Structures are given as structure tokens and as C-alpha cells.
Amino acid sequence: MANYIQEIRALVGHKPILLNASGGILLNDQGQVLLNLRTDTHNWSLPGGYLEYGETFDAACIREYREDSGIDVALVAPIGLFDQGFTTYPNGDQAQVITRLYLVRAVGGQALQQATDETLDLQYFSFDDLPPLLNQQTADMLAAAQTYCQSHEH
Template sequence: MANYIQEIRALVGHKPLILNTAAGILLNDQHQVLLNLRTDTHNWSLPGGYLEYGETYAQACVREYKEDSGLKVDIVAPIQIFDRGETTYPNGDVTQTISMLYLVRAVGGQLLGAATDETLQLDYFDFDQLPPLMNQQTADMLTAAQKFTTN
């Protein structure tokens, strides 16, 4: 996917783009949510990412969750779609992301033990004690997930 986005960026420069993403909420036994510390923005986000061409939101969520966390997940339920989110990356690129959020459960794999090109660290957090988040959309997704999982 990086090559796809790089090709688009080569054509449009830093012009804002609308891109589709998918993310997952995974809770541990203490009702804490798994977040990843991102290498690009150096703040915390939900495991997830951009859809590849031809991919569904659900397929992207499962693929990206594995890439970002090391865990194989299954989709439990869709939570909500979020279409109001803008991110400015350190290189000046701006995106409006349309993100589908899913509740997921781990079915295999293990948490990454070392940093990767996308994830510096993984940790579980209480919903009321979250670290610095990537953007307002991430905060909105966590609020929706907390409501969804406590009802």
C-alpha cells in the first residue's frame, strides 16, 4: 500500500487526500484497549491502516492488525464508521480518513516483541487513562468503542 500512496503523492504532492482505513478494538480481561505507538507520528493509535486496492474494510482490519500488533484477529462486530478525521503527518502530507471500526478478538499470533517499521510499542490502556493519541478521530473511536463494549 505504501507504494500506492507514494505513487499518488508523486502526482499530487502534499494536496490533502481522502483515504479509507480500518481499525480494531481489542480488549483484555481488565477491559483495557490495545494501542500501538506509531513510528511515523510518535503517538498512540489503534492497530489498523489504509485499505489496499480491492480490499474490504474487514479484510484490511485483519491484515493491518497482524502487521501492527503481531496478533491474528477475527472480526466480532462492526462498531461505527468515522468520516470526520484529518491527520497531518510529519512530512506535511494531509489526509481525511474514512475509518471503519470493528470489535475484534485475538485468535492467534503473539504481540510483537520488538519495534517494526510501523509500530514502536504496544500496550493496553484503561479508557480513562489514555496516552497522547494520533488525532481526534482516534479519540472519537475510543469513545464509541467504550460505549459499545459497556452496553
């Protein structure tokens, strides 16, 4: 099913729906996290996105990370499941997004050098100096990732 969400939206319009998503935390050597500047909302979020019908959280994280950033990642560890992602998009679509968040590491690819249809820019940010974020769920995921990374430092 190539574009499951578009098919659902064609049936329900902008009504609130539940959607599943997967995203990743990629850190640089300074412990900063990679964020992408979104084309739709013009604020920052973690590379990741919605599961297609039949896809797993794991597979979606890897696929969406590459789409949003150009970087191929491997999953290191699950950080958490976040179910309070209430979002109204600029086109009027409303969703409660349930997101599985992973710590990831880069294994290939290359960071995007130009804007795409989903990403305007990529930058690393300190957890203590974040830009304007997509929504509260993004902030909650970053806070959980910061706590996770601090408790798993070797």
C-alpha cells in the same frame, strides 16, 4: 497494486486527499484496549491502517492489525464509521481518513516483542486513562468503542 497510496502521493504530493482505513478494538481480560505507539508521529493509535486498492474494510482490518501488532484477529462486530479524521503527517501529507472500526478478538499470532517500521510499542490502556493519541478521530473511535462495549456487556 502493491503500494497504491505511494503511487497517488507521487502524483499529488502533500495535497489533502481522502483515504479509507480500517482498525480494531482488542480488549484484554481487564477491559483495557490495545494501542500501538507509532513510529511516524510518536503518539498512540489503534492498530489498523489504509485499505489497498481493491481491498475490503474487513480484510484491511485483519491485515493491518497483524502488521501493527503481530496479533491475528477475527472480526466480532462493526462499531462504526468515522469520517472526520483530518490529519497532517510529519512528512507534510494531508488526509481526511474515513475509518471503519471493528471490535476484534485474538485468534493467533503473538504481540510484537520489538519495534517495527510502524510500531514502537504495544500496550493495553484503560479507556479512562489514555496516552497522547494520534488525532481527534482516534479519541472519537475510542469513546465510541467504550460506549459500545459498555452497552454490550453480558
